[in-house]
Amino acid sequence: MRNLVKVYRLLNLLSIDVALGAVCSALFFARILQVHILSYGLIALGLSVWIIYTADHLLDALKIKLPAATARHRFHQQNFKVLLVTLFVTIIINGIIILFIRHRVLIAGLYVAATVSIYFLINRYLKFMKEIFIAIVYTIGVLLPSISITQQPPREWPWLIIISFMITALINLILFSWFDHAKDLRDGNISFVTVLGERTSRIVIVVLFLLVLALTGISLSSAGLVILLMNALLLITFIYHRYFSAHDRFRLLGDFVFMIPLLYLLLVHG
Numbered sequence: 457m458r459n460l461v462k463v464y465r466l467l468n469l470l471s472i473d474v475a476l477g478a479v480c481s482a483l484f485f486a487r488i489l490q491v492h493i494l495s496y497g498l499i500a501l502g503l504s505v506w507i508i509y510t511a512d513h514l515l516d517a518l519k520i521k522l523p524a525a526t527a528r529h530r531f532h533q534q535n536f537k538v539l540l541v542t543l544f545v546t547i548i549i550n551g552i553i554i555l556f557i558r559h560r561v562l563i564a565g566l567y568v569a570a571t572v573s574i575y576f577l578i579n580r581y582l583k584f585m586k587e588i589f590i591a592i593v594y595t596i597g598v599l600l601p602s603i604s605i606t607q608q609p610p611r612e613w614p615w616l617i618i619i620s621f622m623i624t625a626l627i628n629l630i631l632f633s634w635f636d637h638a639k640d641l642r643d644g645n646i647s648f649v650t651v652l653g654e655r656t657s658r659i660v661i662v663v664l665f666l667l668v669l670a671l672t673g674i675s676l677s678s679a680g681l682v683i684l685l686m687n688a689l690l691l692i693t694f695i696y697h698r699y700f701s702a703h704d705r706f707r708l709l710g711d712f713v714f715m716i717p718l719l720y721l722l723l724v725h726g
Contacts, residue, residue: 468708469531471509475502477714481598481621484717488614488679489606496556497601500565503550505597508572510543516645525639527704561604568597587633587648591626616675620668620683627664627690628710630657635697635706665691682720686713 467473479502486493510532517524517532524530532539554562571593599618606613633640633647634657640647649657668687672680693700693709700706 464708468704468711469528471506471513473711474509474714475506477711478502478505478594478598480715480718482601484679484682484720485599485618486602487721488617489602489608491602491606493601494557496553497558497561500550500553500557501597501601503546503553504565504569505594507543507546507550510539510546514539514543520643520645522643525642526636528707529643558605561601564600564604568593568600586646587626587629591622591629594625595622614675614677614679616671617677617679617683620671620675620680623664623668623671624683624686624690624713627661627668627687628713630661630664631690631694632707632710633657634661635701635704661694665694679720682717685719686716689713689716 464473479498482493482498482501513528513532514536517529517536520529520533524533554565557565595618598621603613630648633649634654636645636647637649637654639645640650648660652660665687668683672684672687689709690713693706697706700709
């Protein structure tokens with residue numbers, strides 16, 4: 457069991473579980489929108505998410521002059537050169553894979569890529585908007601393979617589920633900032649919580665939880681129950697924050713949450 461935990465911690469430090477969560481979430485929306493995503497599209501999505509997260513962590517590690525307070529940033533500091541080379545190799549591989557995905561998905565993906573590029577240029581100025589921006593882009597990214605090819609008109613899309621998912625991603629990011637508040641202050645990182653403060657952030661988190669509860673209640677769907685389960689796990693980390701703050705347990709569970717949509721495929725429509 458300990459070995460499994462060690463392996464998962466490594467996957468978490470490398471953001472591989474984040475990439476897998478994005479793939480699971482993309483399959484979740486594909487089933488809802490009744491489309492089939494090609495394997496090339498899923499691989500390209502997973503690699504793209506890994507590239508974005510790793511590039512972001514490497515930039516943060518580069519800005520921190522002293523040994524970082526967080527395990528993830530220390531890991532990227534200590535393995536900076538290896539990860540940088542791996543990042544460039546992965547970009548090349550992903551560029552080749554992208555050539556095989558559907559044309560409509562490719563065009564839409566280029567718009568998202570342009571948006572992400574803008575994010576890397578202005579992220580130092582985003583302050584508390586950073587988490588909001590990432591939540592929106594992440595949601596668009598996992599939706600992209602489906603909405604690019606679905607025959608359903610936009611008015612028939614599951615907007616309540618989409619908005620609930622985006623809020624869930626935002627809760628996840630704010631929770632991470634909340635747990636890392638002291639470490640971010642030490643490292644000089646700007647986040648939602650360092651700007652607005654812990655008390656205000658707690659209020660925002662509670663309001664967002666209630667909003668998801670209301671939206672999933674209105675949707676009255678099995679997909680809504682999946683979103684609700686994701687939030688239930690995040691709520692557990694929030695309530696029992698003393699336990700989950702130790703050894704970055706909150707990060708392990710928080711990133712795992714985005715694999716929960718796989719249950720929708722295996723149980724609800726398996």
